[in-house]
Amino acid sequence: MKLFSSEQLAEWGVVDYGFTSQAVPETLDHYNEWVEKGAHKPLDYLEGERREKRQSVKVHWDEFHSAVVFLFSYHSLHQSMHQIYAENENWNGLKLASYTMGFDGEDYHHLLKQRLNEIGSFLKQNYPGLDYKLTLDTHPVLERDLAFRSGLGWFGKNSMMINRHHGSFFIIGSLLLNQNIHPEPRKIEADHCGQCTACADACPTQAIDPETRTITAKDCISTFTIEQFKLDTVPPEKMDLTSGWIFGCDICQDVCPWNKRVDRQQRSAHVFNDKQNGILEFFLKQDKLVLKEKLEAMSEGEFKRKFAGTSFERSGRRGLLKNLRLLLKQLNILS
Ligand code: B12
Ligand code: SF4
Ligand code: SF4
Numbered sequence: 001m002k003l004f005s006s007e008q009l010a011e012w013g014v015v016d017y018g019f020t021s022q023a024v025p026e027t028l029d030h031y032n033e034w035v036e037k038g039a040h041k042p043l044d045y046l047e048g049e050r051r052e053k054r055q056s057v058k059v060h061w062d063e064f065h066s067a068v069v070f071l072f073s074y075h076s077l078h079q080s081m082h083q084i085y086a087e088n089e090n091w092n093g094l095k096l097a098s099y100t101m102g103f104d105g106e107d108y109h110h111l112l113k114q115r116l117n118e119i120g121s122f123l124k125q126n127y128p129g130l131d132y133k134l135t136l137d138t139h140p141v142l143e144r145d146l147a148f149r150s151g152l153g154w155f156g157k158n159s160m161m162i163n164r165h166h167g168s169f170f171i172i173g174s175l176l177l178n179q180n181i182h183p184e185p186r187k188i189e190a191d192h193c194g195q196c197t198a199c200a201d202a203c204p205t206q207a208i209d210p211e212t213r214t215i216t217a218k219d220c221i222s223t224f225t226i227e228q229f230k231l232d233t234v235p236p237e238k239m240d241l242t243s244g245w246i247f248g249c250d251i252c253q254d255v256c257p258w259n260k261r262v263d264r265q266q267r268s269a270h271v272f273n274d275k276q277n278g279i280l281e282f283f284l285k286q287d288k289l290v291l292k293e294k295l296e297a298m299s300e301g302e303f304k305r306k307f308a309g310t311s312f313e314r315s316g317r318r319g320l321l322k323n324l325r326l327l328l329k330q331l332n333i334l335s
Pocket of ligand 3: 156157192194196197198199200255256257258
């Protein structure tokens with residue numbers, strides 16, 4: 001049974017979707033073990049009350065009966081960013097997680113929330129009495145597991161949810177429903193990592209444990225560059241930004257053969273919009289020291305106005321400056 005037409009899916013940017021009526025995550029024990037051994041630190045929002053809610057979607061929302069889970073791909077932006085890193089003479093050596101440039105350069109939390117609400121309204125027209133809640137990153141739901149039990153992919157050794165046809169460069173967004181509108185869920189996807197360990201081998205901070213398919217959060221460049229905003233944050237011993245990532249990190253996805261496969265199948269020539277060009281010009285196309293000086297001279301308010309509605313609002317001026325200073329020190333450009 002198809003709920004949506006291919007035109008609708010294309011308009012929403014959905015490359016695949018699935019269903020589950022299972023409230024309890026399939027891999028819950030792994031999550032609990034991970035938090036109990038403290039591997040989530042410093043991400044305190046994964047413990048306490050929000051950990052309790054993650055034990056079952058029913059704890060988060062007691063009317064839950066099923067979920068429709070969507071994959072919103074940004075693979076083409078990953079390709080465009082690589083083109084800049086490989087070919088652009090004006091590139092300053094800095095790198096940004098490609099999701100920041102996806103979704104028209106807007107913070108996906110805003111843009112995909114609108115799309116999920118559109119999808120929710122459409123479903124409501126067809127199912128009388130239907131109610132929904134959306135879950136998109138910040139909600140206390142194990143979203144990779146929700147996608148896993150909807151048959152959309154498997155957990156890679158880098159802990160990413162990987163889809164056989166679309167790789168891992170996608171955002172997971174879901175509608176939790178008070179009805180079970182789809183009785184035939186897909187089969188759970190098998191593991192397709194095999195003997196490969198490319199992600200763990202490539203991670204500059206050795207944050208990946210390929211045995212448990214989890215990462216040590218404090219050692220992940222993404223944690224340090226996106227989640228820790230304070231100027232005086234002490235970098236963990238293994239933190240290594242020398243490969244240029246100043247906001248997020250894509251290394252363990254870039255090297256994954258399942259993403260390289262999508263690279264070979266899709267050739268996209270992306271035309272950047274004004275918002276995306278603004279981000280590129282500011283962060284990636286001016287000298288690193290000039291960028292540092294500009295960030296130092298800017299007020300928090302000025303930064304917020306310049307990057308309103310983008311992913312960079314999250315870390316703010318201070319967070320980016322902290323990352324850039326560490327990178328410049330590690331490259332011996334700054335003492
Ligand atoms: C906290 C968090 C982070 C933390 C911790 C990441 C982590 N790996 O746990 C940090 C800040 C480091 C982070 C980074 C990134 N994140 Co993040 N993050 C989250 C968040 C909010 C919670 C994740 C969580 O619960 N982690 C706890 C771990 C234990 O759970 P898990 O990651 O689901 O891992 C499962 C598997 O490891 C499995 N498992 C464990 N052992 C074993 C063993 C076997 C044999 C098997 C089969 C399974 C298995 O069980 C675990 C529990 O379900 C989710 C959104 C959400 N609400 O779920 C987004 C989310 C996971 N992040 C996302 C993204 C895009 C990223 C980045 C790519 C951003 C970037 N470019 O910098 C990086 C990727 C880093 C990486 N390799 O994971 C996407 C991932 C999409 C996808 N394709 O998987 C999510 C789902 C957001 C979204 N809505 O799309 N993130
Ligand atoms: S996102 Fe970067 S630092 Fe984090 S686990 Fe992957 S390669 Fe390592
Ligand atoms: S790089 Fe290899 S081991 Fe890592 S997630 Fe991809 S296929 Fe699995």
